[in-house]
Amino acid sequence: MSEFHKILVKPLVTEKSMQSLQDSNRVSFKVKRDANKIQVRTAVEQIFEVTVEGVNMVTVRGKKKRFGRNIGQSKDWKKAIVKLKEGDKIELFEGV
DSSP: OOHHHHHEEEEOOOHHHHHHHHHHOEEEEEEOTTOOHHHHHHHHHHHHOOOEEEEEEEEEOOOEEEETTEEEEOOOEEEEEEEEOTTOOOGGGTTO
């Protein structure tokens, strides 16, 4: 597995991400916590062979969960929203 595949953890397939894909050609990925915009841009361009116009990053806070009387918390994670060039698309998201 190449270093680019280690940066992108998985694609985010939610109602909101699918709507932004249709409206403004933006794709969302869950990425490593220490990844930056430049690494995400090169990883998406190398893996999917598309042109990236911009990358926005969001750190998502982990949710608090109760286990009986104990309170735990899921880990924080990072989301990358990638804007693709007009006409480019990622085949992974087609038909979803």
